[in-house]
Amino acid sequence: xxKNWWKIAAVVLVLYSIIAGFLLKVPVLPILxxxxxNLYFHVTMWFSMIILLFVSVWNSVRYLSxxxxxxxxxxxxxxxxxxVFGLCGLATGMLxxxxxxGEPWPNDPKLNGVAIAMLFYFAYLVLRNSIDEEQxxxxxxxxxxxxxxxxxxxxxxxxPRMTDSLHPGNGGNPGFGxxxxxxxNMRMVFYPAIIGWTLIGTWIMQLGIRYHxxxxxxxxxxx
Amino acid sequence: xxxxxEIKHLIHKExxxxxxxxxxxxxxxxxxxxTVFICYLSFKKILVPANxxxxxxxxxxxxxxxxxxxxxxxxxxxxxLYYYTLHSPVAVIVSKIIYNSILMLALSFxxxxxxxxxxxxNVQDIxxxxxxxxxxxxxxxxxxxxxxxxxxxxxNNFSLMAILSFPMLVPMLITLIKTSKYSVDGxxxxxSYPYFGVLLLINVLIIVLSVVLFPYLWRE
Numbered sequence: 001x002x003k004n005w006w007k008i009a010a011v012v013l014v015l016y017s018i019i020a021g022f023l024l025k026v027p028v029l030p031i032l033x034x035x036x037x038n039l040y041f042h043v044t045m046w047f048s049m050i051i052l053l054f055v056s057v058w059n060s061v062r063y064l065s066x067x068x069x070x071x072x073x074x075x076x077x078x079x080x081x082x083x084v085f086g087l088c089g090l091a092t093g094m095l096x097x098x099x100x101x102g103e104p105w106p107n108d109p110k111l112n113g114v115a116i117a118m119l120f121y122f123a124y125l126v127l128r129n130s131i132d133e134e135q136x137x138x139x140x141x142x143x144x145x146x147x148x149x150x151x152x153x154x155x156x157x158x159x160p161r162m163t164d165s166l167h168p169g170n171g172g173n174p175g176f177g178x179x180x181x182x183x184x185n186m187r188m189v190f191y192p193a194i195i196g197w198t199l200i201g202t203w204i205m206q207l208g209i210r211y212h213x214x215x216x217x218x219x220x221x222x223x
Numbered sequence: 224x225x226x227x228x229e230i231k232h233l234i235h236k237e238x239x240x241x242x243x244x245x246x247x248x249x250x251x252x253x254x255x256x257x258t259v260f261i262c263y264l265s266f267k268k269i270l271v272p273a274n275x276x277x278x279x280x281x282x283x284x285x286x287x288x289x290x291x292x293x294x295x296x297x298x299x300x301x302x303x304l305y306y307y308t309l310h311s312p313v314a315v316i317v318s319k320i321i322y323n324s325i326l327m328l329a330l331s332f333x334x335x336x337x338x339x340x341x342x343x344x345n346v347q348d349i350x351x352x353x354x355x356x357x358x359x360x361x362x363x364x365x366x367x368x369x370x371x372x373x374x375x376x377x378x379n380n381f382s383l384m385a386i387l388s389f390p391m392l393v394p395m396l397i398t399l400i401k402t403s404k405y406s407v408d409g410x411x412x413x414x415s416y417p418y419f420g421v422l423l424l425i426n427v428l429i430i431v432l433s434v435v436l437f438p439y440l441w442r443e
Contacts, residue, residue: 064439112397113394116390116393116394117390119389119390120390120391123386123387123389123390126383126386127373127377127383127386127387130377130378130383131376131377131378132378136376139440139442140373140376140377140440142439143373143436143439143440144373144387146432146436147369147373147391148390148391150428150432151390151391151394151428154394154424154425154428155394158421158424159394159398159421
C-alpha cells in the first residue's frame with residue numbers, strides 16, 4: 001500500500017479533472033464557449049506525452065552510457081505509452097478544431113509537426129523490430145531515439161512559432177493566460193489533470209516493463 | 224590537427240572510390256535526368272510557380288535519398304572493421320558528411336539546370352534560389368548520412384532508410400519550399416532570413432548529434 005499511493009493519486013486526480021472539468025464554471029469566450037473544457041483533456045495529453053518522451057530519451061542516454069538493458073526497456077515502454085497519448089491528443093484536438101476552427105484538420109504547422117512526430121516514433125518501433133540481436137537493437141534504437149527527440153522538439157516547438165498558426169502562443173498569437181482566458185478556476189483543474197494523466201502513463205509503463213521482465217524469465221526458463 | 228589530416232585522407236578515399244566505381248554516380252545522374260524528363264513529358268509547362276517549386280524539391284529529395292543511401296550501405300563489414308582500426312569514428316562520419324554534401328551540391332545544381340532547361344525556369348531571384356539549394360543540399364546530406372549509418376546496421380536497410388529519413392526530411396523540405404517560393408516570386412530578401420536561420424540551426428544540430436552519437440553506433 002505504501003508503494004502504491006501514487007496509483008491512487010493518479011486515479012483520484014484524473015477522476016477529479018473529469019468531474020470538475022465538466023462541472024466547474026469556465027470563462028465565457030466567443031467562438032470557444034463551452035469547448036474550452038477540452039483544454040483539460042487535449043492539452044494534458046500533449047503535456048503527458050512530452051514528459052514521457054523525455055523520460056524515454058533520458059533512459060536512452062543512460063543506456064548508452066552504461067549499456068544496461070534495463071534502461072532500454074524503460075525507453076521502449078515510455079515510447080509506447082507516449083504514442084497512445086499522442087493519438088489521444090490528436091483525436092481530442094481534431095474534435096476541438098472541428099467546432100472552433102471549422103474543420104478537423106486545418107492546415108496548421110503544429111498539426112503537421114505533430115503528425116510528423118508520430119511518424120518518427122512509428123519509425124522507431126519499426127526500427128526496433130527490424131533488428132534481431134538484443135544488444136544491437138537496444139543500442140541503435142537508443143541512438144535513433146535521441147536523434148528523433150531533438151528533431152521532435154525543433155519541429156513542434158521552434159518551427160510552428162515561426163509561421164502563422166491557429167494555436168495560441170504561436171506565430172504572434174497570444175498564449176493562453178495573456179488574455180484572461182484561463183482563470184484560476186481553470187488552473188485548479190488543468191494542473192492536477194496533467195499530473196494525473198502523467199501518473200496514469202507511468203503506471204501503464206510500469207506494467208509494460210513488468211510484463212517484459214516476466215516474459216524474459218519465462219523464456220530463459222524454457223531454454 | 225591529426226583529425227583534420229584523417230578527414231582529408233578519408234574524403235580523398237571517397238572520391239577515389241567514386242571515381243573507380245563510376246557506375247554508381249552515373250546511375251544517380253541517370254535517375255535525376257529521367258525523373259526530370261518524365262516530369263517534362265507529363266507536365267510540358269508548369270504555369271503556377273508554386274507547383275514548379277514544389278516539384279523541383281520533390282525531385283531533389285528522391286535523388287538525395289538514392290544518392291546518399293549507398294554511403295554506408297555499400298561498405299561491407301570487413302571494410303568497416305578496417306576503418307575502425309585506422310581512424311577515429313568522428314573522422315569517418317565528418318568525412319562522409321562533407322563528401323555527401325559535395326555530392327548533393329553537385330547533384331542538385333545539375334538537377335536545377337536540367338529542370339530549368341526543360342520546364343521553363345521562372346525564378347526571379349536566382350542568387351537566393353541557389354543559396355536555398357545549397358542550404359537544402361547540405362541539410363539533406365547531413366541527415367541522410369546519419370540515417371544511412373543507422374539503416375546499414377539493420378536487416379532490411381533500404382526500405383528502412385526511407386522510413387527513418389522521411390519524418391526528418393519533411394519539415395526541412397517544407398521550410399525549403401517556403402523560402403525558395405519567396406525567391407521564385409522575387410519577394411524581398413529579408414523575408415527569407417529567419418528561415419535560413421532555422422535551416423542552419425537544423426544543420427548544425429544534426430551534425431553535432433551525428434558526431435556525438437556515431438561512435439556508439441559504430442561499435443559492434
